[in-house]
Amino acid sequence: AGVDKGVDFANYFCTYAFLYHQKEMLCDRVRMDAYYNAVFQNKHHFNGKTVLDVGTGSGILAIWAGQAGARKVYAVEATKMSEHARALVKANNLQGVVEVIEGSIEDITLPEKVDVIISEWMGYFLLRESMFDSVICARDRWLKPTGSMYPSHARMWLAPIRSGLGDQKMNDYEGSMDDWFYFLDETKTYYGVDMSALTKPFSEEQKKYYLQTSLWNNLHPNQLIGSAAMIKEIDCSTATVNDILDVRASMSSLITTEETRLCGFAGWFDVHFRGSKENPAQHEIELTTAPSEDYSTHWGQQVFLLHPSIHVSEGDNLAINFSMTRSKENHRLMEVELSCEIKQPSGRLLPPFRKKFYIE
Amino acid sequence: AGVDKGVDFANYFCTYAFLYHQKEMLCDRVRMDAYYNAVFQNKHHFNGKTVLDVGTGSGILAIWAGQAGARKVYAVEATKMSEHARALVKANNLQGVVEVIEGSIEDITLPEKVDVIISEWMGYFLLRESMFDSVICARDRWLKPTGSMYPSHARMWLAPIRSGLGDQKMNDYEGSMDDWFYFLDETKTYYGVDMSALTKPFSEEQKKYYLQTSLWNNLHPNQLIGSAAMIKEIDCSTATVNDILDVRASMSSLITTEETRLCGFAGWFDVHFRGSKENPAQHEIELTTAPSEDYSTHWGQQVFLLHPSIHVSEGDNLAINFSMTRSKENHRLMEVELSCEIKQPSGRLLPPFRKKFYIE
Ligand SMILES: Nc1ncnc2c1ncn2[C@@H]1O[C@H](CSCC[C@H](N)C(=O)O)[C@@H](O)[C@H]1O
Numbered sequence: 001a002g003v004d005k006g007v008d009f010a011n012y013f014c015t016y017a018f019l020y021h022q023k024e025m026l027c028d029r030v031r032m033d034a035y036y037n038a039v040f041q042n043k044h045h046f047n048g049k050t051v052l053d054v055g056t057g058s059g060i061l062a063i064w065a066g067q068a069g070a071r072k073v074y075a076v077e078a079t080k081m082s083e084h085a086r087a088l089v090k091a092n093n094l095q096g097v098v099e100v101i102e103g104s105i106e107d108i109t110l111p112e113k114v115d116v117i118i119s120e121w122m123g124y125f126l127l128r129e130s131m132f133d134s135v136i137c138a139r140d141r142w143l144k145p146t147g148s149m150y151p152s153h154a155r156m157w158l159a160p161i162r163s164g165l166g167d168q169k170m171n172d173y174e175g176s177m178d179d180w181f182y183f184l185d186e187t188k189t190y191y192g193v194d195m196s197a198l199t200k201p202f203s204e205e206q207k208k209y210y211l212q213t214s215l216w217n218n219l220h221p222n223q224l225i226g227s228a229a230m231i232k233e234i235d236c237s238t239a240t241v242n243d244i245l246d247v248r249a250s251m252s253s254l255i256t257t258e259e260t261r262l263c264g265f266a267g268w269f270d271v272h273f274r275g276s277k278e279n280p281a282q283h284e285i286e287l288t289t290a291p292s293e294d295y296s297t298h299w300g301q302q303v304f305l306l307h308p309s310i311h312v313s314e315g316d317n318l319a320i321n322f323s324m325t326r327s328k329e330n331h332r333l334m335e336v337e338l339s340c341e342i343k344q345p346s347g348r349l350l351p352p353f354r355k356k357f358y359i360e
Numbered sequence: 361a362g363v364d365k366g367v368d369f370a371n372y373f374c375t376y377a378f379l380y381h382q383k384e385m386l387c388d389r390v391r392m393d394a395y396y397n398a399v400f401q402n403k404h405h406f407n408g409k410t411v412l413d414v415g416t417g418s419g420i421l422a423i424w425a426g427q428a429g430a431r432k433v434y435a436v437e438a439t440k441m442s443e444h445a446r447a448l449v450k451a452n453n454l455q456g457v458v459e460v461i462e463g464s465i466e467d468i469t470l471p472e473k474v475d476v477i478i479s480e481w482m483g484y485f486l487l488r489e490s491m492f493d494s495v496i497c498a499r500d501r502w503l504k505p506t507g508s509m510y511p512s513h514a515r516m517w518l519a520p521i522r523s524g525l526g527d528q529k530m531n532d533y534e535g536s537m538d539d540w541f542y543f544l545d546e547t548k549t550y551y552g553v554d555m556s557a558l559t560k561p562f563s564e565e566q567k568k569y570y571l572q573t574s575l576w577n578n579l580h581p582n583q584l585i586g587s588a589a590m591i592k593e594i595d596c597s598t599a600t601v602n603d604i605l606d607v608r609a610s611m612s613s614l615i616t617t618e619e620t621r622l623c624g625f626a627g628w629f630d631v632h633f634r635g636s637k638e639n640p641a642q643h644e645i646e647l648t649t650a651p652s653e654d655y656s657t658h659w660g661q662q663v664f665l666l667h668p669s670i671h672v673s674e675g676d677n678l679a680i681n682f683s684m685t686r687s688k689e690n691h692r693l694m695e696v697e698l699s700c701e702i703k704q705p706s707g708r709l710l711p712p713f714r715k716k717f718y719i720e
């Protein structure tokens with residue numbers, strides 16, 4: 001949809017061409033366990049079947065599919081990582097089964113339709129990177145009508161949190177503005193130019209950077225101060241690009257912590273491997289990126305901060321309106337609007353607020 | 361020359377659209393003093409004249425030219441920073457003199473030729489960013505035959521250094537490889553895939569990153585262990601793109617420190633403001649980015665490390681062959697080849713070495 005391929009490569013694909021980056025994903029044990037179990041505890045979905053791995057990267061998922069007995073695996077990768085994937089396939093004696101194809105999934109053609117599409121397409125807060133578009137494209141072109149999607153379902157979650165990050169970021173912002181005013185003085189004194197006309201745009205730029213850009217964080221579960229609300233559920237077998245272009249939801253969350261501060265919200269996702277209706281999984285597997293005491297993932301959670309924080313108490317009810325759309329400049333980045341009204345158990349309403357955030 | 365504009369914008373121009381980044385340059389006192397003095401100590405070059413500022417950024421140089429009495433200043437800027445420049449020009453009451461034009465200098469047209477081209481086009485080690493190409497283009501199209509270039513001359517320097525950075529980077533590299541071998545074990549044990557076929561490309565990727573990519577550093581002068589050798593001198597009034605596409609030099613440097621280790625080389629540049637032959641500067645100004653006890657610049661020096669370092673002594677003579685070309689993937693980044701032969705005062709030759717580096 002009007003995306004310049006060269007620009008998209010410079011902005012997005014380039015990082016995936018580094019083994020260092022692939023290794024970060026391959027070292028995420030939560031991620032690896034989920035896909036590994038999804039494949040090997042559901043061998044009936046792979047044994048003797050044809051499989052397409054969308055964005056094979058190092059080739060790991062394609063190799064597992066091969067080891068689980070697939071007749072043929074097409075492993076498609078847009079970057080030069082394809083060459084390393086090919087070497088890995090060979091070193092693991094699957095060159096007869098796994099065929100690595102370098103190219104965008106949107107551009108390549110396969111000689112046949114497949115029984116299973118497997119892909120690890122999830123970005124921060126599920127949809128950053130917009131790679132699910134490519135999986136939808138692959139599904140509509142190459143999946144047999146009775147085929148299964150791995151994963152088959154995905155959900156987005158939002159919950160109120162407490163966190164020290166907000167004060168920290170506010171400090172950073174204020175420090176940056178102090179520097180700015182010092183800079184204005186110096187520039188006027190030594191170089192005879194009055195730069196104060198730029199104070200407003202500079203402050204807006206810095207606010208956006210420090211306060212409105214969502215943060216990557218692995219939260220502790222005790223930082224969650226209320227119930228998690230589901231923003232969206234996606235059936236990977238039927239979802240269209242239209243369904244995810246504009247994610248909107250009205251939800252409510254109940255504060256479950258006695259007396260605390262609402263410092264912002266955390267967003268995360270989970271995906272499930274359930275196979276398809278005609279051909280359900282023998283063992284359903286879940287991959288969750290929710291805050292956990294024991295596990296963390298490279299996705300962490302996305303944190304949206306409030307300034308200042310708001311005093312809330314157990315039983316307060318948050319009525320939240322959430323919307324997420326794609327950035328106009330880069331369709332792989334997101335803009336979020338959050339508005340919230342807090343109703344105390346007495347029925348009293350706190351003043352509502354509305355904030356805009358950027359997922360960069 | 362076959363450069364995709366959108367890609368170039370994504371890779372290069374985008375950073376200049378942030379006030380934060382412009383401010384970093386505006387806070388570099390060495391840089392600011394040099395341009396300020398160049399303009400205000402040579403007012404005869406600006407008073408009543410027409411000036412072109414190539415890449416005006418915040419507009420600072422254009423405003424100075426206006427304050428120095430220019431009749432008309434064309435201030436050309438490729439990014440949206442042009443809007444801030446326009447606001448600044450107005451706030452400093454120069455809207456009648458300074459005209460801000462948003463666009464690439466290669467694309468825009470001016471209503472007249474100019475007496476002076478001023479530009480701050482220098483990247484790390486002078487030529488990174490390849491922005492001088494744009495200044496050459498502007499000069500050939502818009503400078504009167506008798507006009508002057510600000511700056512008028514530029515030089516690149518190289519000197520042998522001692523530094524702890526080499527050991528540090530070697531440690532980082534070795535740590536990364538230790539992680540890799542641990543990762544290989546885990547992946548084999550838990551996920552049944554042998555990734556050792558990727559050890560060589562991973563090690564090459566990490567070597568390139570940690571050991572072959574030149575480093576930004578502000579060196580102390582006592583880290584220089586030998587004489588600085590001039591790689592190249594550029595006359596900004598006559599240089600062509602061809603002259604800077606491929607920078608080659610054979611130089612020699614004499615070790616001036618008693619007993620020490622040669623840990624690598626540092627590259628830096630200086631530029632001079634001398635006006636033109638027909639119209640020389642009244643006060644020649646120099647801007648140097650050489651290591652200095654008292655001053656540092658945001659350019660610092662580019663450090664090229666050797667592993668392992670080599671024992672050298674006072675009087676040793678280094679015969680250096682240097683070449684710098686543009687990266688094939690991105691014409692604004694550079695690849696450097698350095699070869700060196702060390703001759704001791706006794707006439708004995710140490711084994712020569714040759715190394716490749718990337719300026720990213
Ligand atoms: N449209 C597209 N066509 C082909 N490859 C794509 C693509 N969009 C993203 N990719 C690739 O998909 C990969 C996603 S990361 C996942 C890598 C691998 N499957 C693993 O699980 O470890 C990246 O390597 C990226 O380059």
Ligand SMILES: Nc1ncnc2c1ncn2[C@@H]1O[C@H](CSCC[C@H](N)C(=O)O)[C@@H](O)[C@H]1O
Nearest residue numbers: 376415416417436437438463464465480494
């Ligand atoms: N070909 C081109 N056409 C127009 N502007 C360009 C350009 N190449 C680089 N630039 C701009 O040149 C600026 C260089 S940084 C210097 C900014 C300003 N003159 C100062 O001295 O503070 C950047 O803002 C960059 O966007």
